[in-house]
Amino acid sequence: MKYEIEYIEKIAKIITDNSLSEITLxxxxxxxxxxxxxxxxxxxxxxxxxxxxxxxxPSAVSVEEAKPQETKGKAVTSPMVGAFYASPAPGAKPFxxxxxxxxxxxxxxxxxxxxxxxxxxxxxxxxVTQICVEDGQSVEFGQVLMYIE
Numbered sequence: 001m002k003y004e005i006e007y008i009e010k011i012a013k014i015i016t017d018n019s020l021s022e023i024t025l026x027x028x029x030x031x032x033x034x035x036x037x038x039x040x041x042x043x044x045x046x047x048x049x050x051x052x053x054x055x056x057x058p059s060a061v062s063v064e065e066a067k068p069q070e071t072k073g074k075a076v077t078s079p080m081v082g083a084f085y086a087s088p089a090p091g092a093k094p095f096x097x098x099x100x101x102x103x104x105x106x107x108x109x110x111x112x113x114x115x116x117x118x119x120x121x122x123x124x125x126x127x128v129t130q131i132c133v134e135d136g137q138s139v140e141f142g143q144v145l146m147y148i149e
Contacts, residue, residue, distance in 0.1 A: 008034075022140060035144065073149030074124045078139040082113035086135040094135075100128045102148060109145060124148055 011034055015023055024033040078084070086094040086109055096108045107119045108128070126148045133145055 022143065072147040073126060073129050074147065075144045076108060076120065076122065076146045076148060078111050078141060078143045078145055079120070080111055080113045080118065081141050082111040082118070082139060084133045084135065084137050084139045084145060085110040085112060085117075086131070096128050096131075096146075098128050098131060102126065102128060108148075111139060111145075120145065122148055 011023060011025070011032075014020070015034060022033065022035045024031060026032065086096075088095070088110065095110075096102055096106075102108060102122045103125045104122060106122050108122050109120045111118045111120055129147045129149045131146045133139055133143070139145065
């Protein structure tokens with residue numbers, strides 16, 4: 001599936017003008033999701049492709065930035081809407097930081113929803129390559145929290 005650069009620029013402008021963090025559009029099996037937080041555009045069809053697109057300004061998007069970027073690893077996503085916490089308590093050491101090695105089932109963060117603290121566990125073993133959200137930031141269902149390679 002191909003999207004014209006003007007179309008992507010219009011979507012980026014809609015996100016900026018309306019203070020949105022994410023927008024998903026689709027028709028049939030073709031779906032495009034643009035997230036402002038991690039500067040990633042995901043295009044899902046057969047097969048899924050991830051491309052880089054800066055959230056700074058719509059005019060900054062160019063054709064070269066639509067090339068596939070190298071993999072950051074497996075995305076750890078939020079299973080619910082809530083608040084992201086990197087540590088078990090305020091001022092405590094974070095569960096993980098970029099560069100840490102994690103194993104399957106290890107707690108990597110907490111998402112608080114309706115006063116319940118939900119521990120988010122890693123589904124893969126590997127190294128944390130990127131943490132996409134700030135401590136205390138509100139997150140949405142399916143939002144990428146971090147990448148593990």
